[in-house]
Amino acid sequence: MIHLPHLVIDLGLILGSAALTTLIFKKLKQPLVLGYLIAGFFVGPHFHFFPSVSDEANIKVWAEIGVIFLLFSLGLEFSFKKLMKVGGSASITALVEVIGMLGLGYGVGQMLGWSTMDSIFLGGVLSISSTTIIIRAFEELGVKGQKFAGLVFGILVVEDLVAIVLLVLLSTLAVSQQFAGTEMLISVLKLVFFLVLWFVGGIFFIPTLLKRTRKLMSEETLLVTSLGLCFLMVILATKVGFSPALGAFIMGSILAETTQAEKIEHLVKSVKDLFGAIFFVSVGMLIDPKMLVEYIGPVLLISAVTIIGKMITSTGGALISGQPLKSSVQTGMSLAQIGEFSFIIATLGLDLKVTSGFLYPIAVAVSALTTFTTPYFIKYAEPFYNWLEAALPEKWSSALKRYSSGAQSISVVSDWQRVLRGYIVNVLIYSVILLAITLVASSYLRPWVERNLAGNGYATIATVALALLVMSPFLWALAVRQVHSDTTAKLWQQSKYRGPIAILRTSRLLVAVFFVGFVVDQFFAFYVALLATLGILGILLLFTKKIQRFYDKLENRFISNFNEREAKALEAQARRDALAPWDAHLASFEVRPESPVVGRTLLELGLREQYGVNVAMIERGKMMLTLPDKDERLYPGDKLDVIGTDEQVKKFSAFLEPVSREDEPQRKSEVVLRSYEVFGGSHVMGKTIRSSGIREQGHGLVVGIERNGNRILNPDSTLVLQEGDIAWIVGNPKRLPALFRVKEKKEIKS
Structure with a gap:
């Protein structure tokens, strides 16, 4: 009789149960992560109706591989360049949220009488939102093209990096068993040292390697090479005292800077999905119903703290960074959950044997509850904002608008x-x-x-x-x-x-x-x-x-x-910019063959007159048409970058029938929406919009003017720019600042 190894039997149970539950959750339009967790519960040691996994040690090894692939994929989507371009608003909001939730989590843990380490790890678990759940909810609700979505994606990029730092700091804290400032500082300096070294070395060698071996690289060899580099970095990170997850994340972020990034991401996706499913199933295997019943009070309390705390800290952080009240509220209500990084942090505490057994299932239960509530909070964020705006005193609303407008004005770096x-x-x-x-x-x-x-x-x-x-x-x-x-x-x-x-x-x-x-x-x-x-x-x-x-x-x-x-790649695709005080922002669409715009010129379509939107750029194959002429015709496959408010973009979207692109929020751009203040003595002061050179020299289009507290949307080209005006312009960020700098004294005299 042929004997099957336990590992094969266990994999059959895991993948079979995962397939069944995810089909059900797909039908119910619920996140697949929850299906994996429930599948793990069914085949785990605490549920005896179905056969249970017999060799949990092997499954933990596979789950560790799953974490590596999850972090490698996150790194491929991360990119250091995206972090540099993410902007101050996302960075400030993310830091305020993380610091606030770390403090709230620690405080709740102490209030419940937990140990110091349990409380600290609870703060870490609650501090990071779920990228997977938010992306899925945005896609299902059709809000990826709205203004606040770009800010949310920027926050998630920053949170990914903060989570990596947290893993390092929590590991150090777990080993020392006390808050030693010197050891923490050494850990941070060590992390900075290796991040800079790996990034510089990786960018210098790896793109060159891929470029010189391109003719030899089939899909198979590229996949093997990428995974080989990933696991080499995992080994290297482990050797110098970091977690395998950090090594995988770093190699993913290095490969994200290469021309093969999208192809690698596509090739790795199936492998990541497989091992990611095993990881989440292994998480579900640790769910103990008796423990959940025993700790139902803390689960409900921590869930409420997570939702309310994240809404307040994220909204507050966005307001501090200068975002309008509407975008801030929508951002806060979108981030009110925990997810995959929370599981990894909770797993770290278990592996290091510094947290109690109840923390892990509590984290899973809180994640499940907040995952269910996330789509509803996103859906009702705008109605809540409308109620809040009506309830706020007029004095407060005016102060917030003035602060938002002032904070978003671009100051020239000295x-x-x-x-x-x-x-x-x-x-x-x-x-x-x-x-x-x-x-x-x-x-x-x-x-x-x-x-x-x-x-x-x-x-x-x-x-x-x-x-x-x-x-x-x-x-x-x-x-x-x-x-x-x-x-x-x-x-x-x-x-x-x-x-x-x-x-x-x-x-x-x-x-x-x-x-x-x-x-x-x-x-x-x-x-x-x-x-x-x-x-x-x-x-x-x-x-x-x-x-x-x-x-x-x-x-x-x-x-x-x-x-x-x-x-x-020649990608000059417009990034959603969360700067416009009247809610105007950039959104991207693709022209389908059956779209009513095909074959018609921009003049014939009259998009500004009918929908209030302006076409900032057309990408046609490898050709990029920035600020296209009114006689430009639209063809199937054209990618349009348009500017407008949420309502205008929504109407235009229904007319155009756009195709959303998965990487839309993180697209690189040579065209952005920014505000510039007109200073006395600047090149544009005292000139009309037409004669200022903004279009010809700066490759820009003026879409709004703020003057003495009044807003002029789509101003006439004969409008004269005055000192103190704030001009909102969509265009090339490298060319425009020169037009708004104050002239040198010699120039003024002449």
């Missing part, structure tokens, strides 16, 4: 801020690279030399020389390379900035001296190291041109790899 920020980034990146080379030389290269070349007097000198040779381009970049050279030269002409600039330059040189001395000191006596350091710095200055040429090649390779995805 030259000094640009230079200071450039110096800080310069020192941080090159210090990380030099420290990494130093650690490799002292921890690996030196022992290898001593072990294999003992007694050779030149071995030590060769080791130091090799380390310094590798470090030389980065030492030059740290100590000598100019940062924002034109801006720095401009500031140097002003006497008040000469002292600070000299201090910045000196500090960079001292950091470079430290690294040279540190390396040499590993192998020689202090005085020898001091003399050698001075000599090496002299050599750097002597061969500065050759080193500069070599460094320029390295930098150009990095920048080329970093921007390759944008350059190759």
Whole structure:
């Protein structure tokens, strides 16, 4: 008789039950995650009507693989560039929400008489919202094109990164069993060090590898290569003391910057879905009905705290960041749940044996309850806002509108801020690279030399020389390379900035001296190291041109790899911007072959007159038509970026019958909606919109003017721009700021 391994039988039970429950949940239009949890309960040890999984240890291994694939997929959707572009509103809102929920969770845990570690982990569980559930709810309710959705997706991107930091900090806290400030600071610095190192190294090598092997890459080999890189980073992260999930997330975010990102994401999706299902089923296996009955009070209390707390903290954070009341309320009511990261945090507490057994099933129960309520809160967010606006005193409403309008006005970054920020980034990146080379030389290269070349007097000198040779381009970049050279030269002409600039330059040189001395000191006596350091710095200055040429090649390779995805894809798709005070924002649509707009010009359609929307851009294959002419015809497959209010976009959507795109909220854009204040002495002040050069020079379209508290939507081209006006413009963010900067004194005199 043939004997089946227990693992095969267990997988059959897991996938069979998961298939049955998810079909039911699909029919009921409920999130599939809940179906997986219930499937896990059915095959778990606490439910005996069906056969139970016999070897839970193996399932935990498969669940760990599931976590790795979940975080790898999140990394593919994350992208460091998206984080840099996510904007201040999303970052502020996410941080306010996370900090608020950490405090609320800890407070509720203490109120219930739980231990300190249980309370801390409860705060971590409640602090992160569910990306999966929110995306699904937005798709089902058809609100992905609305203004607040872009802000929500930005918040989720920031929360993903915060969750990774939380995993590291909670692991450190669990090991030390006390809140040790020094250890936490060391953990954060260690995380920053490896994040910068892995990101810089990954962007430098991996896109080049994929590019040079492109002809050899079939779908099969690309999938295997991607997963191989993922698990290599998992191993590396584990070796340096981080969780496997962090390694998977980092590799996913690195691959997200390559031109193959979408293809990798598509190839990995099926594998991720399989192992993700196993992970969520394994979560459901730990649900103990007796424990849920025993802790039904805390479950209901924590669910209420989660919903109300997230609504208040998210809404408050959005208001603080300058969002209008409507968008803030919709954002807060969309984020009122916990999900997949909460399970991972709760699992971490169990694995480290620092949390009680009841925390995990409570987290699952709270997630299930808040998942059911999420679609209803999103659906009724706008009616709630209407009631709230009517109930608020007029004085409060006016104050919120003034604050929102003022907070969203773009202020020009000063030259000094640009230079200071450039110096800080310069020192941080090159210090990380030099420290990494130093650690490799002292921890690996030196022992290898001593072990294999003992007694050779030149071995030590060769080791130091090799380390310094590798470090030389980065030492030059740290100590000598100019940062924002034109801006720095401009500031140097002003006497008040000469002292600070000299201090910045000196500090960079001292950091470079430290690294040279540190390396040499590993192998020689202090005085020898001091003399050698001075000599090496002299050599750097002597061969500065050759080193500069070599460094320029390295930098150009990095920048080329970093921007390759944008350059190759030619994607200039409009990002939803949550800036417009009258609710105007960018939304994206695709023209179907049967759409009534096919073959007609924009003039014939009269979209502005009928629906109040403006077409900001048309993407046609690899061709991009920014601010298209009125005689431009629309064809099947055209991707339109239009600007309008939620109501206008909704009407236009019904007319056009758009096709939503999954990556729509995170699309890169060369066209955005922003506000610019007209200052006295600026290039546009005193000119009409037509003669200001906004369209011709800035590639922009003025869609609104705020003047003395009044709003003018779609102003006439003959309107004269006055000092103090706030112009809302859709256009190229790189060209427009120059038109609104104040002219130099020489220009004004002339």
